[in-house]
Amino acid sequence: MTRPSAIAGLLVLDPAVARHAFYREALAGLADRIEFLTPSDDIAAALGDSQQFAAVLVQLDGMDGSRLRQMGDMLGALAGTPVVFLSADAERVEAITDGLAAPFDYLPWPVPPRLLRAKASLLLERARLHGELARLSGSVATLGSDLDRLQATAAEEVRRADRLGSLASEHVHRGKNLLAIMQSISLRTLSEGRPMDEARGALIGRLRAISRAYQMLTAGDGSGAGIGEIMDGELHEVIHRVTTSGPPVRLRGSVVQTFTLAVHELATNAMQHGALSGQSGTVNVGWTLFETEAERYLEFEWSEQGGTVPAVTPRRGFGLSLISSLAGPGAASPNISFDGEGFSCRLRFPQEMIVSE
Amino acid sequence: MARVLVVDDEALIAMMLCDLLTEYGHETVGPAHSESQALELVASTPIDAAILDVTLGDHDCFAVAEALGERGIPFAFATGHGAHAMPDAFRERMTVSKPFDFDVVRKLVNELVTSQNQA
Missing domain, CATH: 3.30.565.10 (Histidine kinase-like ATPase, C-terminal domain)
Known part of the structure; x- marks a missing residue:
């Protein structure tokens, strides 16, 4: 239930290896780790592990029609990790986001580096807050069940104390009765004139x-x-x-x-x-x-x-x-x-x- | 001389109370060892005063106390419990604790008989 506390990674999918340097520079020092993949890499495997990434950046320019469809299918498997599409052509984005479950955003290409950095920074912060929330919910659940246990224990202790209290008072009562009986026997025995x-x-x-x-x-x-x-x-x-x-x-x-x-x-x-x-x-x-x-x-x-x-x-x-x-x-x-x-x-x-x- | 009912489920304790009452010049009624015996005596016998053990086997003596109260017969409780264990209706009544202080029993019986004569 608890996710890794720092989801500080970014995944960048861009078919052109030459553009990778641009991202590296724009996002420098922002994330713990930035992973770069081209469509020929095992993208499905990387996406399958998408929970470790705060966001996925997808460059659509340079992908042909079949690659785009393939990419669309693979992104369809994403549940909660947000996707940022980069493309000079908004219509390409429109086409690929049809049926996408994950939250997404779009930056027109070419993008000023500071804009890309600001977007990535927001998404990293969002992931961090999500992680924090999950951790706190876990703590709240644990506290809740601790509290239930404590209440049950306290109720049992109260019952035990009540039982002991009435047992003690019953014993005092019996003791006093016994003393009165001995008193009666002594009185009789000493009054018999023997x-x-x-x-x-x-x-x-x-x-x-x-x-x-x-x-x-x-x-x-x-x-x-x-x-x-x-x-x-x-x-x-x-x-x-x-x-x-x-x-x-x-x-x-x-x-x-x-x-x-x-x-x-x-x-x-x-x-x-x-x-x-x-x-x-x-x-x-x-x-x-x-x-x-x-x-x-x-x-x-x-x-x-x-x-x-x-x-x-x-x-x-x-x-x-x-x-x-x-x-x-x-x-x-x-x-x-x-x-x-x-x-x-x-x-x-x-x-x-x-x-x- | 007054006729005093003694109610205690322990025969030996009842016997001691009867001995003391006789020594103080009174006539004893009973002793009753259970709630039913006591209620029967209250209904059928002239009684001037009563001393009731609070615990009678599985019962308590409060039904007997109520029957006595209805007839205006003065009574006191004998108990091994503290006064805090008494229901509110009877908390103001006289109580003598076990084992007995015979002087306290004598004064208590005197007070019961005196209050009966005044009534």
Whole structure:
């Protein structure tokens, strides 16, 4: 697309070699290069490369009819390079310019040298300006596509910054929520009226359970965690005495921490007072997904066998408060019993606490 | 003694607010863990004041706030976000940030209950 920056050449076609000296003198120092050809030279080849010339000077005097027609055909191939015809006979010019595509001009022969020089000088300047224009258009096109690229990059950066900004604010929100949850657990644990060393152990265990739940939530997309995964984390110490069974179900993110802590409490109670406090007791943990046309809910059951049954029904502790709170207001209370076999509880999770696996 | 509705999708945080309200001598309504639970309680239960968590799962609490506003029930927001995240309609409302400063919660509840009595 870019042409040579300096199109400073002139091509002179004159059948009479004797006249070449006249042009050389008239045009001296004007062009970087002046090429002279006679009709017997390979004019077609020279014209084919005409882009390197600012103009072609054609002397018609001294060409016979067939040469003129030949010359007319060859000049017809010129597209943009201007032609200056020289002739004593304007009619010869008239004849040859019929069907010429290139711009042309005419100087009557003989021509005063200064006139020829002035004409050539104008055409050289025209070529220089054309070259400059082409170069600038190229730069403008490049600048345009650079600008498009920059705009696309800037838009992408803005989107990325927005995404990072909302991610950061989401993390701050989660962090503050987590602190409030720890605050809640600490408040409860310290309000239970237990001796300090016991309260300390309970607090550490509860915070560790919350931290496991938080880990599960942040490892995924935060939308929830699987019940099986929660059981694995909370029951691994006693897993040889616990059987778990149930389909893969995910609990919603806002429920995961409470449920994880509830299971931690159930397991801790079983180890301290229930079926797992003795040598032979066991625990069955099962969950079932019920789907009817009207509703979809999850039933979770924890039942202990073969443990020591407390003489007095223990007071409602943290674990049961958590279990009850999961059922929500107005929902059926969790089914809790201490029968001859040991402690058991059954809990129903409403649909909005479950996310599809 | 006032009946105060607690709305928070984190049961543990709701539990703490209920504990505090009980300690301050009030009766708690709920807690509701979702927008639908909260709207149901607002429609069906006598309530003197409410504390709303701004984010409720996939929802926010602003529909609940509007329902309370229509009934002239005073309420405040509990949030882990800054006040700048609030829509214009609620920017002037009282806000308590998480984790809680218990003294701030106590004053906030007092103000809510007092404004309810004046209404």
